[in-house]
Amino acid sequence: MSAIPVTPVTQEWTLPSRGRVGMLSLIIGECGIFTIFVVAYIYYIGKSLSGPTPQQVLDIPLFNTICLLSSSVTIWLAERQIERGKIKAFAALWALTMGLGIEFIIGTALEWHKLIYLDGLTVRTNLFGTTFYALVGLHATHVVIGLIGLGLILLFTLTGHVSEQHTERIQVFALYWHFVDAVWVVVFTVVYIVGR
Amino acid sequence: MADQTLPIGGSLDITPERSERQTLLEWLQAWVVTVDHKRLGILYVVYSIFFLLVAGAEALCIRIQLMIPNNHFVSPETYNELFTMHGTTMVFLVGMPILFGFGNYLVPLMIGARDMAFPRLNAFSFWLTAFGGLLLYYSFIGGFGLYGMGAAPDVGWFAYAPLTTKPFSVGHATDYWALALIVSGFGTLGTAINIIATTLSMRCKGMTLLRMPLFVWLMLVVSALTLITITPLTAAQVMLLIDRYLGGHFFDAQAGGSAIIWIHFFWIFGHPEVYVLVLPVFGVASEIIPVFSRKAIFGYPAMVAASAGIAFVSLGVWAHHMFTVGMTSVGNTFFVLSTMLVGIPTGIKIFNWLATIWGGKVQFRVPMMFCVAFLFQFLIAGLTGIMLSVAPWDWQLHNSYFVIAHFHYVLVGAIIFNIFAAIYYWFPKVTGKMLSETLGKWHFWLFFIGFHMTFDTMHFVGLLGMPRSIYTYEANRGWNHLNMIVSIGAFIQGIAVLVFAFNMMHSLRKGKEAGNDPWDAWTLEWSTPSPPPEYNFATDPEVYSRRPLWDIKHPDDPDWKYE
């Protein structure tokens, strides 16, 4: 008669982890912010009244992209190490992840430096400048926040405060890092492929 | 003797005992550092009621200004600030916080949890919201703009470009608007995340998703909707700040930017926002109507599905606020149809509430009176909504008082009425005292009469062509008497709210003792003492049906037999 299976009382009562649910909710909310910025970017493609245009000044940051995306793999490997309780391997992979992230930020900084001082593209220059710095800057902000988190966890690991029982917290944090990487795929596609 | 399925451990709430010996400072400090979901819930509600009075006073100023033609009660500049702040305050500092306050207080109690999933985040979210509101109001005195004078935002609560661009909005009024709402928006986001995590991860044993009270379901849906609703606004406001501070061109038509895209972004937030406000009060009605009809809610799964359906459809209707900007006919048709689609799930809900009342032993206590008034008023609000969803009709009446009357019918006739119902219903649980029934009936009838005088009449002023947001009008338009009636109605509502405020303060000191279950209700919060102890439940409860307390009260005829 019922559409709902009655849960037998003897069965164990399991609920999803609140950390994961919370982080996934945060990611959904962040998606809302990114969607609006991406829509604005796409809407304003080719609508700038003056130069420079993306074709003239943008180079595809291939090395940066590879670094950031591979950091998603290294953090996943790190998660597996901590699950097994191998703290040293975890610390090494975690540091590698962080290094790749730092490389990405340095790459972005160099790109912006070139755009600003060589090509004279700033937020004020034209619509391309406004939308480009807003979207890529928004993503870079997330990478920086992620790096701070990565750095704190690395610090705790090196001072010996991280053990196997923190696996879940670390995996929840890793979800955020995966999200930052996934968003880069969208930003990269929109800015460097569609927008060029 | 049948077994009772719910281990009820009552206990004395030790906090009030302690408070007797506290100094005022200690008492204050206890509230400031609290991470208890019940205290934070109370803080939310008190904060919102304060701003309800403030924004209500602003509305009364607007009504005094419009009472007679060619009035100069306030200056035109002040008038713009008044309606901007009235709208912004009511939506962001009253509506959302009060409903999230109810959610904060009730969701853990209803699902048998000891606290929210993230108690500290909960406190952080509340204080962000609170400080955001204070920052917004600080603009009245501290908004030293270009001319060195205080200025509140005056661009309308929707802050359309190009009014918000630097040349048209000198000084910092618009920046206050954007910054304050970004700050309180992050608070809202935190609370939404918290409520989702709480409902999904903190339920007591046996509380399956389809056994949760409908209020909890609605809060879950609302929180999910908030995640994808408030964030676009935050994003758009960040763009606005980039324009204003860094010289960007997002909404700068001179440099190729678009003012229309702001309208799109705003209403992508703004329309679902209305549902963020109205869905929790659907939950309130779904809790109160069954209890005072002495029947189980009719069509529980249909109610859940309809709630999710409303949330989903609401994401695709925003441009019905924009029929007059000149979209393509395909665009117009799409938004006409999607808007009409909202009528289906809301219709399901109305019929289910009626079916719940049908055949029940209805008791017209104050909460139920507010709920029944809500049913009628919400129906009318829905009907004018369908009228306005027809694009040609909207072209005629866009930005007229008809539109104002329509959305105030939703915001006051449905939401505020149910908020009052909720306060009358749960006040005994929160404070341990009953609100006075006599004063409550005075409150209800005064508010009901005032509401209909104001907002019924507004429809006619709108049909006669009176536009919204105008400072004053000529005497020969035929609007004089109607505007007078609208204003008188507004003052009657004001008196009703004062009666309500007096009732709260009076009953808090001299009210009748409530006991743990004054309404003979069925959800878990009524199994705790009133007010509940800090830890809610001394032992973790266990439930077997949608009405755990019914099962205990009627061991010979429990609900689980029928699930």
Next chain:
Amino acid sequence: MAQTETHKSEPVHGDRIHLPAPTHWPIILAFGCTMAAAGLVTSLWVSVFGAVLMLTGCVGWFRQVLPHESHEDVPVVVQTVTITSTRRLVERLKIAPEHRAHLPLETYPVLSGIKGGIAGGIAMIFPALIYGLIVQHSIWYPVNLLGGAGVANWSHVTTAQIASFHWSWLVIAIVIHGVTCLLVGLLYGAMLPMLPRHPVILGGVLGPLLWTGLLHSTMGIINPTLDARIQWGWFVVSQVIFGVVAGLVVAREGKIRTGGRLPFVARMGIEAPGLMESNLEAGPPRAQQPRNEEKH
């Protein structure tokens, strides 16, 4: 008899319950965030102050939750709470048998309507082609008439042009014909429960008449040039052939049972205590029994 039995509370952690400890870091962090934002509209120093507060707040907060969340122990004071109701009488809603709509107990499946639509669509081609041959001396005439409805330069076309062969119009006509037949078949299948006993009458007479009436009254608005060239007599004939063939195909399909025997609420997937029969098999108290026995 009122149930006044109450449970002695058995706190899980003995007589104390762990609750998150009150903390002032969230309010400091929130104030810092607000100040940092407020600096944009006041002075840079306010932002600096806000940033310092934020940093302090973050550090303080981290120290609270890392490595372990700080708790306070709240003593439990046992108090009995009586859960009872003075309303002992439970009444079930009574539903008289005449309140139930009389719905067919057996009907044809919706899928059979689609099959009928396909068969009818094939059969319908022949009267259309015969019409073309007899009246216009070209089998391409009806095809082009249908296909031409979707072509832009239709208004300048002559009868001779319509009678000749065009690849594009043929393809368009096939697509239109196929899609329409499927949709009409689906509609037919969905309407079958309303007239389940006589699928041939429904499909062969009622359907074509309704469909022709609808098109006849609206075609002048939808496509005036097409309307001028349609011969409605032939149109009805081909519609009736479509309907009869579809009806015959459906009649050959077996009937299936409807949910008519089930109560309304069950068919709607709604659970309504009082309207539904009780199910004593379900329910958790199976596991409750031992506890019950312990007591007695």
